[in-house]
Amino acid sequence: MNLRIPGPTPLPPSVREAVSRDMINHRGPEFARLLHETVEGLKHFFQTSQEVLLLTGSGTGGMEAVVVNLFSPGEKVLVASIGHFGQRFGDICRAFGLQVQQLDFPMGTAADPDVIGEQLRADPEISAVLVTHNDTSTGVTNDIEAIAKVVKAADRMLVVDAVSSLGAIELKMDEWGVDAVVTGSQKAWMAPPGLAMVALSQRAWDAHARKKLPCYYWDFTAARKSAAKGETPWTPAVSTVYGLHAALQLMLAEGMPAIFERHRRIGRYVRDGLKQMGLRLFADERYASDTVTAVWAPDGISAKDVIGKMQEDHGVVITGGQGSLAGRILRIGHIGYVDVPDIQMVLEALSSTLQGLGYSPAGAGKVASA
Numbered sequence: 275m276n277l278r279i280p281g282p283t284p285l286p287p288s289v290r291e292a293v294s295r296d297m298i299n300h301r302g303p304e305f306a307r308l309l310h311e312t313v314e315g316l317k318h319f320f321q322t323s324q325e326v327l328l329l330t331g332s333g334t335g336g337m338e339a340v341v342v343n344l345f346s347p348g349e350k351v352l353v354a355s356i357g358h359f360g361q362r363f364g365d366i367c368r369a370f371g372l373q374v375q376q377l378d379f380p381m382g383t384a385a386d387p388d389v390i391g392e393q394l395r396a397d398p399e400i401s402a403v404l405v406t407h408n409d410t411s412t413g414v415t416n417d418i419e420a421i422a423k424v425v426k427a428a429d430r431m432l433v434v435d436a437v438s439s440l441g442a443i444e445l446k447m448d449e450w451g452v453d454a455v456v457t458g459s460q461k462a463w464m465a466p467p468g469l470a471m472v473a474l475s476q477r478a479w480d481a482h483a484r485k486k487l488p489c490y491y492w493d494f495t496a497a498r499k500s501a502a503k504g505e506t507p508w509t510p511a512v513s514t515v516y517g518l519h520a521a522l523q524l525m526l527a528e529g530m531p532a533i534f535e536r537h538r539r540i541g542r543y544v545r546d547g548l549k550q551m552g553l554r555l556f557a558d559e560r561y562a563s564d565t566v567t568a569v570w571a572p573d574g575i576s577a578k579d580v581i582g583k584m585q586e587d588h589g590v591v592i593t594g595g596q597g598s599l600a601g602r603i604l605r606i607g608h609i610g611y612v613d614v615p616d617i618q619m620v621l622e623a624l625s626s627t628l629q630g631l632g633y634s635p636a637g638a639g640k641v642a643s644a
């Protein structure tokens with residue numbers, strides 16, 4: 275099976291081997307060593323000197339953890355949304371009684387830093403901006419460096435959902451001044467689901483010390499205290515830590531610049547291949563993501579049929595749209611353990627499936643060789 279959804283992603287052989295290892299005492303010396311090495315590897319990819327906390331939960335758990343650890347009831351925040359996952363960040367903030375000003379940018383485009391800056395200047399009560407780095411629902415990557423500039427100029431906090439980008443697309447947490455970053459083990463990290471990884475700036479740790487929202491399981495003070503002893507407060511997803519540790523060794527060996535370049539190369543390859551088939555990309559290409567690509571299903575052809583036939587006839591698994599885009603778009607994940615030949619297979623399967631469903635524009639059936 276060629277699994278090409280934007281997470282969970284396939285696992286390299288050494289990661290599969292690692293996750294099958296037997297259990298150890300999660301409060302013993304082996305785990306302390308494992309945790310230490312894992313966190314050191316993560317700090318490298320977060321591009322931060324801050325502690326990276328390992329939380330057992332999915333990416334959404336990490337997003338919720340950040341909200342309950344930084345804010346107080348009634349606090350005003352700005353959520354800049356470009357799709358499903360920006361909406362989710364807003365929903366989490368609303369669920370915890372924050373006052374949410376939500377700025378919705380048209381789906382398929384990126385957030386405009388100038389508009390965010392204007393909103394911040396107009397409303398001094400807004401304490402933080404929450405934004406998605408890479409919205410997996412539309413295949414759009416925001417310019418976090420530019421957003422961080424306007425947020426810093428206005429002296430507010432910046433919280434970034436980097437679940438489907440960190441480890442594949444550049445994000446310089448410390449240098450750009452990002453205050454909180456969240457990611458998840460099953461996306462760029464080539465590991466199974468089960469862990470959210472979070473880092474906070476000093477400013478965010480200060481906000482944490484003042485915050486009033488209650489929490490227990492997600493408490494970052496408890497997480498930091500335990501981390502200093504080589505532990506996590508509660509039983510961690512040990513197997514996922516094994517997997518993440520093994521994946522980080524592969525990532526460190528490949529090197530951060532080479533990983534980013536591989537994702538850029540594959541991103542271009544997917545977009546070029548889809549356009550050669552005569553298909554229309556969903557996202558404005560200026561902001562196109564290098565980890566996931568969304569494309570309109572051709573007129574008269576159901577996205578669901580395409581996805582079903584690709585899996586049945588070709589063993590290639592892609593996915594469809596979320597929310598209002600369900601049934602209308604196809605999404606191809608190219609994140610983590612992926613190279614051009616994997617995606618060449620996807621494009622060939624898509625082309626053949628579309629022809630089988632009666633689609634025949636000029637160029638259909640042709641897939642550039644890798």
Ligand SMILES: *Cc1c(COP(=O)(O)O)cnc(C)c1O
Nearest residue numbers: 332333334359408410437438458
């Ligand atoms: C996958 C994803 C999430 C949610 O992660 P879960 O692990 O499914 O909870 C959040 N944000 C983005 C951008 C994602 O791609």
